[in-house]
Amino acid sequence: MEILVCVKRVPDTSENEIEVNRDGTDIERDDLVYSVNEWDNYAVEEAIQIRDKVGGSVTVVSVGDEEAEEVVRREMAMGADKGILLSDDTFEGSDGKGVASIIKAEVEKRNYDLIMTGAQADEGAGQVGGMLAAMLDWPYASLVSLIEIVDDKKIKVGREIAGGNQEIYEIDLPCVLSIQTGINEPRYVGIRGIRKVASMEIPVHGTSELGIDPESVGESGAQVKRLDYFVPELGEGAEILEGSTDEIIDKLIELLKAKGGIK
């Protein structure tokens, strides 16, 4: 099975507190630690497990600047066979549709059976996978938390819905799936693993290789544009308990007793 996994380089929220910069034009980028989008790691792990079971290859692709190469390489260290970077100055400022159409152009250069994305990334959008599927006219399932390979024409997927329940579908290949966290346990990648793939070539494709009209992507093609970042007017918020730890504990125990929080 030929599998393509879309991965995005994002600020790592488990390593950083994200804050708005002074004039609200961006988040504070100094000292930010970046990593691969949490959801994408699960997608790559799933792809590797499928390949190991039924054969084929796993390719990871990212749309971004040259720094995005590091996350492509990291996912190759996990066990992906190939990496591709889709990068061009004209891609900057693309909205979700722009990113999906750039990936679509790459998809059309080869025959893939299965494309996986993460359920969502740093912007909390959850859009690229569904758009890509619709652009390709392939079936789509989002929030996938279970995959079973039936044969080389169809697979079974579980989609996560409310209450911890799952919807089960049979879906024809080729298709696009967005992968939810928890579907597997992504393997650990050590420095050694990274070193092993350090010299592997990662081709870079831009507008000319992909044959896309630069006007249709990037800032110029975007229907959705971010104006600024801000911290909303905060409401009342919580009453923050202050003082020494002992004082805070006294106060908290008193409150908990009053609210029935200690049995």
Added chain:
Amino acid sequence: MSRQVFAYIIHKDGVVDDTAFEMIAAAGKLDPDALVTAVVAGTGAELSAVCDEVASSFVEVWKIDNEALAYIDAEVLRGLLVRILPKDSIVLVPHDHFGMDLAPGLSIKLETAYLPDAVDFEGIEDGKLKVVREEYSGQVSTHVLCDISNGAVITTRPGAFKADESKSANGKIVDKTPEAMEGDFPGGARRFLEVVEAEVGDVDITKSDILVSVGRGIDDEDNMEIIFDLAQAIGGDVSCSRPIVDAKWLEKSRQVGTSGQTVKPKVYLALGISGSFQHLGGIKGAPFVVAINKNAKAPIFQFADVGIVDDILDFVPELADRINDLKSS
């Protein structure tokens, strides 16, 4: 001419989802002069009942009635909606597990802009809608301009808009089934098989009065002990956010949130939980919420009644010790 806005109505077992009435409010904020039409799919008596209820709040209700819609598959519905929705319309869909399946592809098929997970609207200027969104699980907010001159598909965050439940619309119900069914039945490449219910765990957190809920801030499975110790000291049950289940440190039945359980405790302790809307969406009944988090700017502090800015690894064991001391004295 007034702008046409459509709201896709989610319903289950004959009950209309709260998001239906939230989208009326959202549409009003988007454009006070908008004509808002509800779109409801389903079948039979259940669909009729849902349409009647929705018609008391929407001026117009479009229904699609077909046996195959007894369980609604987003891939099928998308194919039907494309046939009935006028070009350039604005379509609102709740940003939940169903909307996330339906909406991005719908925007492509309708050839309109897509704007996911809106939490507020701040007016239209020159064909561009100003929208408030959140990024990084609510750590920062953004203003976004969305070009709606050719329409748009917009998902609205459940709970973000205050529901408008004034029952004065007496709307007319229009049967759009014939138009929707023209042509092949869509969605054949994905076939719904069944719903697998969640496994029942050893504790039922939906019945607990006191929940000690742990999030990614706990950092390591070995630290989980301090959470159980505290729960035992105060006589509560342990629940958690999603990453704890993903890491397999607790069973799925203990997960609070939109893809986990909906809980209604009297007291909820959020320990090392940031406060994403998917987590908070599972907490109902206005409990007394205490948040302990080392990041003073964590969104959970906007939701909690009482906050403590500290490291849970230090604070929680001390708290448990003190409560145990009190009890034994």
